[in-house]
Amino acid sequence: MSLIEFTDKGLYCPQGEFYIDPWRPVARAVITHAHSYHARAGSDHYLCHRLTKPLLELRLGPHSFQAVEWGEAVFLNGVRISLHPAGHIIGSSQIRIEYKDEVWVISGDYKTEDDGLSGKFEPIRCHTFLTESTFGLPIYNWKPQADIFSSMQNWVAGNQDRGKTSVFIAYSLGKAQRILSCLSDAADTIYVHGAVWNVHQTLVDAGIKLPPVVRVLPDMPRDLFRGQVVIAPSSAEDSAWMRRFTPLGVGVCSGWMQVRGNMRRRNADAGFALSDHADWKGLLEAISATGAERVFVTHGFQATLSRYLNEKGIWAAEVKTEYGEDEEGGEPVVAEAAAEEEASMEARTEKGIADEEAAAEEGAANTAEEAAASTAEEAGGADDGKEEGDAL
Ligand SMILES: [Zn+2]
Numbered sequence: 001m002s003l004i005e006f007t008d009k010g011l012y013c014p015q016g017e018f019y020i021d022p023w024r025p026v027a028r029a030v031i032t033h034a035h036s037y038h039a040r041a042g043s044d045h046y047l048c049h050r051l052t053k054p055l056l057e058l059r060l061g062p063h064s065f066q067a068v069e070w071g072e073a074v075f076l077n078g079v080r081i082s083l084h085p086a087g088h089i090i091g092s093s094q095i096r097i098e099y100k101d102e103v104w105v106i107s108g109d110y111k112t113e114d115d116g117l118s119g120k121f122e123p124i125r126c127h128t129f130l131t132e133s134t135f136g137l138p139i140y141n142w143k144p145q146a147d148i149f150s151s152m153q154n155w156v157a158g159n160q161d162r163g164k165t166s167v168f169i170a171y172s173l174g175k176a177q178r179i180l181s182c183l184s185d186a187a188d189t190i191y192v193h194g195a196v197w198n199v200h201q202t203l204v205d206a207g208i209k210l211p212p213v214v215r216v217l218p219d220m221p222r223d224l225f226r227g228q229v230v231i232a233p234s235s236a237e238d239s240a241w242m243r244r245f246t247p248l249g250v251g252v253c254s255g256w257m258q259v260r261g262n263m264r265r266r267n268a269d270a271g272f273a274l275s276d277h278a279d280w281k282g283l284l285e286a287i288s289a290t291g292a293e294r295v296f297v298t299h300g301f302q303a304t305l306s307r308y309l310n311e312k313g314i315w316a317a318e319v320k321t322e323y324g325e326d327e328e329g330g331e332p333v334v335a336e337a338a339a340e341e342e343a344s345m346e347a348r349t350e351k352g353i354a355d356e357e358a359a360a361e362e363g364a365a366n367t368a369e370e371a372a373a374s375t376a377e378e379a380g381g382a383d384d385g386k387e388e389g390d391a392l
């Protein structure tokens with residue numbers, strides 16, 4: 001019996017009789033973080049980090065929740081479970097599972113750069129590591145957060161010179177909180193969409209210190225927003241809600257913005273490649289730091305990353321999960337871009353290298369479009385309707 005099995009409901013520990021981030025309702029779920037692909041409603045009991053609990057209450061409604069601190073051990077049928085910082089969003093945790101000298105670590109989503117909010121990613125030694133691979137291509141190579149923040153501030157200043165409002169598109173849980181500190185110095189007031197507001201208030205109530213924001217209300221006069229900053233989820237793009245900020249500039253904050261074509265597709269005026277996931281180098285460093293002899297690769301570019309690890313002599317295999325590509329990638333337009341990039345990666349391997357970014361932009365073959373069509377269908381609207389559907 002394997003310590004963790006891959007079942008149609010999710011990752012299952014038969015000895016401890018619990019699931020990790022199950023995508024169907026189960027009796028006992030251990031949750032890595034509150035993004036909707038990883039935390040679904042309907043299970044009987046949830047175990048999660050102390051700061052994930054209020055977010056689950058907000059998003060899933062009343063359920064039975066047990067909250068723990070990082071490093072605190074919980075035992076189920078002799079299986080030792082503990083949660084450790086994953087650095088992805090507030091409360092996000094890797095799950096360490098130990099039974100009779102065997103250790104597995106399930107990463108959930110993770111980021112290796114410390115953002116000052118989400119906890120510093122903790123490398124954990126284990127025999128088997130299950131990693132995400134959202135940005136598991138060599139073209140994803142993040143700039144330091146401070147550099148991205150200063151380009152965001154410069155962009156706001158440029159908009160202010162032109163009398164424009166700066167609207168940042170960022171998902172409501174994670175990215176929105178992360179960009180607050182840099183933007184609160186750039187404008188007098190930060191206005192937020194209702195979806196961002198709900199998460200913000202939940203976190204403030206849970207004791208997290210965040211810069212103040214003002215919720216956009218229907219009766220606010222339009223000239224209030226002139227030169228100010230607005231943060232909204234992607235569901236607000238091109239909506240009537242957005243038009244009240246005219247004249248405006250739209251800046252998208254997402255790792256996908258590293259590839260220039262994605263900005264064009266999104267109709268954005270500016271793209272900031274700020275991600276809450278590890279880049280290619282971060283993934284490889286995190287994997288290596290575990291010392292794991294086996295690596296399972298889930299949601300993202302799992303084929304590319306697992307092939308690469310095998311070539312480097314680390315046993316690796318893809319695992320099909322239903323996590324989607326997270327909020328940062330769970331949009332049809334982005335799924336399309338992802339499929340193109342994966343296709344271009346194949347082309348690149350055949351060509352044997354060159355200008356990776358150019359390949360990613362121009363490698364869109366017919367097959368990529370077909371793949372994109374089906375991926376887009378799967379990814380379509382999985383998140384937006386539920387958690388970012390607040391019309392304000
Ligand atoms: Zn996530």
Ligand SMILES: [Zn+2]
Pocket residue numbers: 037038108109132299323324325326
């Ligand atoms: Zn994820």
